[in-house]
Amino acid sequence: xxxxxxxxxxxxxxxxxxxxxxxxxxxxxxxxxxxxxxxxxxxxxxxxxxxxxxxxxxxxxxxxxxxxxxxxxxxxxxxxxxxxxxxxxxxxxxxxxxxxxxxxxxxxxxxxxxxxxxxxxxxxxxxxxxxxxxxxxxxxxxxxxxxxxxxxxxxxxxxxxxxxxxxxxxxxxxxxxxxxxxxxxxxxxxxxxxxxxxxxxxxxxxxxxxxxxxxxxxxxxxxxxxxxxxxxxxxxxxxxxxxxxxxxxxxxxxxxxxxxxxxxxxxxxxxxxxxxxxxxxxxxxxxxxxxxxxxxxxxxxxxxxxxxxxxxxxxxxxxxxxxxxxxxxxxxxxxxxxxx
Amino acid sequence: xxxxxxxxxxxxxxxxxxxxxxxxxxxxxxxxxxxxxxxxxxxxxxxxxxxxxxxxxxxxxxxxxxxxxxxxxxxxxxxxxxxxxxxxxxxxxxxxxxxxxxxxxxxxxxxxxxxxxxxxxxxxxxxxxxxxxxxxxxxxxxxxxxxxxxxxxxxxxxxxxxxxxxxxxxxxxxxxxxxxxxxxxxxxxxxxxxxxxxxxxxxxxxxxxxxxxxxxxxxxxxxxxxxxxxxxxxxxxxxxxxxxxxxxxxxxxxxxxxxxxxxxxxxxxxxxxxxxxxxxxxxxxxxxxxxxxxxxxxxxxxxxxxxxxxxxxxxxxxxxxxxxxxxxxxxxxxxxxxxx
Numbered sequence: 076x077x078x079x080x081x082x083x084x085x086x087x088x089x090x091x092x093x094x095x096x097x098x099x100x101x102x103x104x105x106x107x108x109x110x111x112x113x114x115x116x117x118x119x120x121x122x123x124x125x126x127x128x129x130x131x132x133x134x135x136x137x138x139x140x141x142x143x144x145x146x147x148x149x150x151x152x153x154x155x156x157x158x159x160x161x162x163x164x165x166x167x168x169x170x171x172x173x174x175x176x177x178x179x180x181x182x183x184x185x186x187x188x189x190x191x192x193x194x195x196x197x198x199x200x201x202x203x204x205x206x207x208x209x210x211x212x213x214x215x216x217x218x219x220x221x222x223x224x225x226x227x228x229x230x231x232x233x234x235x236x237x238x239x240x241x242x243x244x245x246x247x248x249x250x251x252x253x254x255x256x257x258x259x260x261x262x263x264x265x266x267x268x269x270x271x272x273x274x275x276x277x278x279x280x281x282x283x284x285x286x287x288x289x290x291x292x293x294x295x296x297x298x299x300x301x302x303x304x305x306x307x308x309x310x311x312x313x314x315x316x317x318x319x320x321x322x323x324x325x326x327x328x329x330x331x332x333x334x335x336x337x338x339x340x341x342x343x344x345x346x347x348x349x350x351x352x353x354x355x356x357x358x359x360x361x362x363x364x365x366x367x368x369x370x371x372x373x374x375x376x377x378x379x380x381x382x383x384x385x386x387x388x389x390x391x392x393x394x395x396x397x398x399x400x401x402x403x404x405x406x407x408x409x410x411x412x413x414x415x
Numbered sequence: 416x417x418x419x420x421x422x423x424x425x426x427x428x429x430x431x432x433x434x435x436x437x438x439x440x441x442x443x444x445x446x447x448x449x450x451x452x453x454x455x456x457x458x459x460x461x462x463x464x465x466x467x468x469x470x471x472x473x474x475x476x477x478x479x480x481x482x483x484x485x486x487x488x489x490x491x492x493x494x495x496x497x498x499x500x501x502x503x504x505x506x507x508x509x510x511x512x513x514x515x516x517x518x519x520x521x522x523x524x525x526x527x528x529x530x531x532x533x534x535x536x537x538x539x540x541x542x543x544x545x546x547x548x549x550x551x552x553x554x555x556x557x558x559x560x561x562x563x564x565x566x567x568x569x570x571x572x573x574x575x576x577x578x579x580x581x582x583x584x585x586x587x588x589x590x591x592x593x594x595x596x597x598x599x600x601x602x603x604x605x606x607x608x609x610x611x612x613x614x615x616x617x618x619x620x621x622x623x624x625x626x627x628x629x630x631x632x633x634x635x636x637x638x639x640x641x642x643x644x645x646x647x648x649x650x651x652x653x654x655x656x657x658x659x660x661x662x663x664x665x666x667x668x669x670x671x672x673x674x675x676x677x678x679x680x681x682x683x684x685x686x687x688x689x690x691x692x693x694x695x696x697x698x699x700x701x702x703x704x705x706x707x708x709x710x711x712x713x714x715x716x717x718x719x720x721x722x723x724x725x726x727x728x729x730x731x732x733x734x735x736x737x738x739x740x741x742x743x744x745x746x747x748x749x750x751x752x753x754x755x
Binding site for chain 1: 455456457459460463509510513516517533534535536537539540541542543544546547548550551553554555556557558559562563566567569570571573574576577578580581595599
């Protein structure tokens, strides 16, 4: 693979895969690194770990590490960046394994979840083992900085997911609760991916701080997009069942905004669906969302998060990572547009 | 509390609580330290974390840290030892939270398990959060040594528990499998507790290595004792239901030894009970164990592990930790004797 082919000049991309192809050698190095990690697992659980470290995910968090640590066109993947990308991806994969147990999900990325494949009991422990190995890799850096950052982030991610779990089938959840949950469960790992990437890429403290701000707001925007796609996505494209949040009683932003706009009697009916007291009527709720401008209102909230993300980058004009990171809000806008 | 009251001269003790009272100020410092950690958890999950960090456990692993790091009579608890004791105890508590989900256990230490109290989904995440915080505390040491050791141990503990889980209701399990599982799931954390205690207590590399050997063999012996107590314990004393291993199809040493000694027809019947194809007959199996000398054979296996544990200590005559650590095999023998 020539350097030219590996590093095409940045062009507008409409999806994450397009933008991430700019760091194709880094992603290949990450995959090779993750494969090598399997040797660290006890032989008896190696196949199970292998099953989880699949290569079909989007790898958004590693991309954030590589982009934030970027030092100029033609960069070859530094070992430090690859290792920290592996750490954040393993933490993410561990949380997916545990999420799928809690959601009783059967399929992820077109194949059985670990919970379905090995049983929920083994999957609890397998998630633990993946997480432990992530922290072990973090502890192999010369200083404790990576381990401190990642372990604290992980605790915050778990706290966000606990809150979300305990608030299922409740209609007393507030917008503030929702914002807090997505800040913890999604934005936190985006934030730490950008901060550690920038730090290990040798950038200034000022850029590290702004990369963290960028990552956090991008993460919030991304989660709101994901919640919107749960209603407006095309199943075969996003590879997920639609309407799962309504069916499982999870109040997300589209549902908050719909509820606020419905007349009182319809609001009571929607709440009964969220509480599991009535069958969820996805078609009706989608039609109401369209009629009441919910899609536009959610898109506006996404923009409200992308603004401070882009402002953080604008404070570092010309810095190598900015061009790549700056493509991500554009892609997210294109993805939101594609749901219309 | 006077120093004399806090540090009575070592006397033979028949239970762990008696021996652990030698480090009562250390245990008090540990409890205070663990309480303070609650502030690090997000306010929304603090009560749940508090529920798990209860003070009614035996705290064997912290005791191993304090004894291995002992530097002489009248020692006041060093901050390092208290912190590393908190790390190993939090890892242990996290695994208990996850174990209770898998075992569908309702009660631990005379109150509802976290899984029963908050639901299994929240308990999965709560265990993760406790574990993440343990690793965070490990990462606060000046070097990455503690974090590396603890994260690797945790992965090994999980691997052992996965193997055990996948082998339930199987009679193809070998003695070698059983030995590997208890080496990983129990002996590993005993080993690392002793090694880190000795290291942070400022002892020589030679003693750190032997403390690790001692911890490992004591851990294996302790788990065999625990498996024996599942048959021969007195329920109200050990606070657990008896015969759970037989009922849940878990082949432990007493069952291996019973199976080996039974005539073929009875062996088939026992295997049917382990496979869940027949009602477990605990009374009968206990009577057969008594008749066939299983208790004595298991006790002999415990002795076989205590020998190398004691030999490791004997290589360091007069060293401060040895007197305390040396009491633990004596206590374990007394505990085994009390089952008779």
